Amino acid sequence: MSVLGSETLSLYIHIPFCKRKCYYCDFLSFPVGVSKKNQENNQIEEYVDFLIKELSFYKKKKFKTIYIGGGTPSILNESLLIKLLSNLREYARGLKEYTMEINPESFTRDKFDIISSFGVNRISIGVQSFSDMVLKSVNRSTRVKDIFNSIGILKEKKFENFNIDLIMGIQGRNQYLDDLNMAVKLMPSHLSIYLLHLSEQTVYYKMYRNGKIRLLDDDTMAELYAISCDYLAKSGYKHYEISNFAKSGYESIHNLNYWLYGDYVGIGLGAVSKIDNRRITNEKILKKYYEKLSNGELPVGNIEYLNRDKQMRERLMLMLRTSRGFEIKEIEDTLKMKNNGRLKNFKKMLEIIMKNGYAKVRNGRILFTEKGFLSSNYIISEFFDLLN
Numbered sequence: 001m002s003v004l005g006s007e008t009l010s011l012y013i014h015i016p017f018c019k020r021k022c023y024y025c026d027f028l029s030f031p032v033g034v035s036k037k038n039q040e041n042n043q044i045e046e047y048v049d050f051l052i053k054e055l056s057f058y059k060k061k062k063f064k065t066i067y068i069g070g071g072t073p074s075i076l077n078e079s080l081l082i083k084l085l086s087n088l089r090e091y092a093r094g095l096k097e098y099t100m101e102i103n104p105e106s107f108t109r110d111k112f113d114i115i116s117s118f119g120v121n122r123i124s125i126g127v128q129s130f131s132d133m134v135l136k137s138v139n140r141s142t143r144v145k146d147i148f149n150s151i152g153i154l155k156e157k158k159f160e161n162f163n164i165d166l167i168m169g170i171q172g173r174n175q176y177l178d179d180l181n182m183a184v185k186l187m188p189s190h191l192s193i194y195l196l197h198l199s200e201q202t203v204y205y206k207m208y209r210n211g212k213i214r215l216l217d218d219d220t221m222a223e224l225y226a227i228s229c230d231y232l233a234k235s236g237y238k239h240y241e242i243s244n245f246a247k248s249g250y251e252s253i254h255n256l257n258y259w260l261y262g263d264y265v266g267i268g269l270g271a272v273s274k275i276d277n278r279r280i281t282n283e284k285i286l287k288k289y290y291e292k293l294s295n296g297e298l299p300v301g302n303i304e305y306l307n308r309d310k311q312m313r314e315r316l317m318l319m320l321r322t323s324r325g326f327e328i329k330e331i332e333d334t335l336k337m338k339n340n341g342r343l344k345n346f347k348k349m350l351e352i353i354m355k356n357g358y359a360k361v362r363n364g365r366i367l368f369t370e371k372g373f374l375s376s377n378y379i380i381s382e383f384f385d386l387l388n
């Protein structure tokens with residue numbers, strides 16, 4: 001079987017560069033040579049050239065969505081944007097959705113004109129908060145004036161399909177409520193609200209351990225999540241995934257493909273593909289990534305084979321976090337094959353979580369309520385124990 005697989009897929013392209021490293025960020029991203037402009041562009045250009053090399057392995061593929069993410073894709077200057085997007089042109093015919101992530105400090109009217117002329121029809125903006133004090137405190141290079149400037153460009157161009165990313169937990173309770181209000185006022189078609197995840201590899205984690213920052217307690221986070229869900233529902237946003245809200249018809253097709261366990265190709269440093277029941281992860285070290293491509297090979301770092309059990313767990317975990325939920329019969333059939341005790345325990349567990357308002361059953365599918373979404377990690381791990 002070829003590493004490349006055969007089906008129509010989604011394509012993700014990773015740009016790992018950022019102006020600075022945000023203190024809470026554990027993505028594969030790093031600050032680009034900050035001192036000299038030319039040095040910075042040379043470094044990014046070299047990377048774009050290798051991306052194009054990697055892309056050429058997928059010449060015969062037909063993609064249904066493309067998502068250029070990062071890092072900070074808008075860090076590419078105008079000529080590098082044109083270079084990358086023109087090489088993507090042949091893959092972009094007949095796409096259902098073409099998204100680019102942008103960070104406000106590196107987004108301009110000229111860049112908008114370039115990306116829209118190449119057919120990008122969805123823009124995702126990394127906002128996180130509308131307070132300069134908060135943005136500075138987490139080392140983001142964006143300032144509030146950049147955010148309004150970027151959204152002003154989209155409004156002026158009548159570009160409606162844009163997402164705003166917010167993070168809940170890097171600011172105080174009241175500031176978060178202001179952030180949410182402001183985000184809704186700007187009328188994005190889509191809102192992603194991520195709950196701060198404190199990863200051990202981050203500066204933010206060290207700051208927390210050293211007592212330099214205080215985090216919101218779980219009850220306040222739960223309260224803010226509930227307020228957000230309620231307010232967004234009243235403002236016409238459908239809650240279709242644990243962290244994602246969209247106006248009707250504006251759900252992210254690309255991301256839904258991940259959550260519904262479709263196949264996808266990831267291109268770039270450390271990018272992940274899922275093809276024909278294999279998870280393929282690219283090299284995460286730039287030198288190795290370049291070396292393999294220079295030798296005419298795909299820059300694969302690791303291949304994991306996903307057996308039926310693993311697939312079932314991953315599908316369960318991803319789909320339970322969406323408003324589509326998971327078919328109960330499939331869980332029951334799997335447990336029946338193991339032993340009767342487990343099926344009985346599952347039924348008992350289902351009854352308890354429903355009685356306590358964490359889940360409901362509709363059309364034979366188990367769906368989390370908002371309260372259930374917040375405890376989803378715990379509940380899903382209990383399901384996993386039964387499936388073991």
Ligand code: SF4
Binds near residue numbers: 070
């Ligand atoms: S801009 Fe995004 S990817 Fe870059 S460091 Fe900040 S959070 Fe991470």
